Amino acid sequence: MSARSIDGKAFAATVRSRVAEQVAALAAHGQPGLAVVLVGADPASEVYVRSKGKMTIEVGMKSVEHRLPADVSEADLLGLLAELNRDETIHGILVQLPLPAHLDENQVINAIDPAKDVDGFHISNVGLLGTGQKSMVPCTPLGCLMMLRDYHGSLSGLDAVVIGRSNIVGKPMAQLLLKDSCTVTIAHSRTKNIEAVVKRADIVVVAVGRPEMVKGDWIKPGTTVIDVGINRIDAPGKGEGKARLVGDCHFDSCAEVAGAITPVPGGVGPMTIACLLANTLNAFCDQKGLPRPRDLAV
Numbered sequence: 462m463s464a465r466s467i468d469g470k471a472f473a474a475t476v477r478s479r480v481a482e483q484v485a486a487l488a489a490h491g492q493p494g495l496a497v498v499l500v501g502a503d504p505a506s507e508v509y510v511r512s513k514g515k516m517t518i519e520v521g522m523k524s525v526e527h528r529l530p531a532d533v534s535e536a537d538l539l540g541l542l543a544e545l546n547r548d549e550t551i552h553g554i555l556v557q558l559p560l561p562a563h564l565d566e567n568q569v570i571n572a573i574d575p576a577k578d579v580d581g582f583h584i585s586n587v588g589l590l591g592t593g594q595k596s597m598v599p600c601t602p603l604g605c606l607m608m609l610r611d612y613h614g615s616l617s618g619l620d621a622v623v624i625g626r627s628n629i630v631g632k633p634m635a636q637l638l639l640k641d642s643c644t645v646t647i648a649h650s651r652t653k654n655i656e657a658v659v660k661r662a663d664i665v666v667v668a669v670g671r672p673e674m675v676k677g678d679w680i681k682p683g684t685t686v687i688d689v690g691i692n693r694i695d696a697p698g699k700g701e702g703k704a705r706l707v708g709d710c711h712f713d714s715c716a717e718v719a720g721a722i723t724p725v726p727g728g729v730g731p732m733t734i735a736c737l738l739a740n741t742l743n744a745f746c747d748q749k750g751l752p753r754p755r756d757l758a759v
């Protein structure tokens with residue numbers, strides 16, 4: 462391996478400690494509160510929700526979880542969101558995605574007060590980000606951007622390829638890279654000759670959901686590879702029913718040629734949670750009429 466492995470776990474711990482300091486410093490104004498809404502019992506979501514709850518409390522915030530049955534009606538879910546929108550002890554609301562098929566995801570997301578939309582998925586936050594105005598920035602792309610800025614300093618003029626065009630990762634990632642003056646290409650399942658597209662990139666962000674899809678021979682020597690993928694695959698060595706986590710990049714072959722690469726686990730995942738807490742603090746400051754803490758600003 463010649464690439465530097467970017468330690469998202471350590472970086473995230475630093476971000477969380479900065480958030481904790483600010484939470485303590487702002488205690489006179491109240492305690493930031495984050496509500497997580499989980500519909501149904503998806504085992505992968507369970508892990509994520511548990512670790513969010515634990516870290517929210519660790520930074521000194523209030524953590525609330527609402528677990529609704531998988532067959533909850535849209536009216537009941539919208540009713541809960543209206544209640545959380547009104548609740549003055551709650552400054553951030555996250556509805557864990559994906560939702561069961563009978564619920565309209567857009568309808569649900571757009572029912573969250575945009576000021577409390579710490580995922581940055583509400584149509585008004587998407588529009589604000591796209592037009593370069595102050596907004597809530599989606600946590601996963603924000604975490605990727607923080608690691609890229611930390612490693613490169615300026616991103617200006619770099620060729621960036623984002624693989625994946627989802628509303629939660631690919632599209633907002635491309636917006637953030639464009640804002641930092643990268644030349645941005647978005648690749649997806651219909652992209653022709655994707656390997657050649659990726660080969661041009663100085664930065665590759667991969668958010669596809671296909672285990673180990675991107676191989677080392679797709680990567681230009683020295684490129685920075687950000688692997689967003691979280692895939693659970695069978696781990697035969699670990700015993701019956703055991704799984705291990707892998708990214709969307711084949712780590713060993715990519716690390717041979719890349720300049721830097723994020724591992725899975727320990728890369729983008731922990732940064733996502735740290736950015737969620739940073740967004741909750743920003744939302745608290747916005748709602749209290751306080752300036753956002755400078756070292757958390759995008």
Ligand SMILES: NC(=O)C1=CN([C@@H]2O[C@H](COP(=O)(O)OP(=O)(O)OC[C@H]3O[C@@H](n4cnc5c(N)ncnc54)[C@H](OP(=O)(O)O)[C@@H]3O)[C@@H](O)[C@H]2O)C=CC1
Pocket residue numbers: 601624625626627628629630631648649650651655668669670671689690691692729730733
């Ligand atoms: N670390 C973290 O914090 C987070 C990790 N994730 C992980 O990131 C991954 C992506 O998540 P998400 O964006 O929600 O996924 P989606 O399934 O919503 O989007 C996947 C994207 O990948 C594209 N794609 C699929 N197959 C290919 C292919 N063979 N070649 C090129 N592009 C392809 C799709 O293209 P098309 O649009 O044409 O179908 C689509 O745009 C998942 O593994 C998820 O678990 C997600 C969120 C947070």
Ligand SMILES: Nc1nc(=O)c2c([nH]1)NC[C@@H]1CN(c3ccc(C(=O)N[C@@H](CCC(=O)O)C(=O)O)cc3)C=[N+]21
Pocket residue numbers: 508509512555556557558559580600601691706725726727728729730731733734
């Ligand atoms: N409204 C909404 N917002 C999200 O941000 C959101 C979502 N829904 N649905 C699911 C995806 C996925 N996601 C992860 C966040 C952290 C880790 C994480 O911390 N991963 C650890 C490992 C955890 C483990 O062992 O499973 C790591 O990569 O090191 C993983 C996945 C956020 N998402």
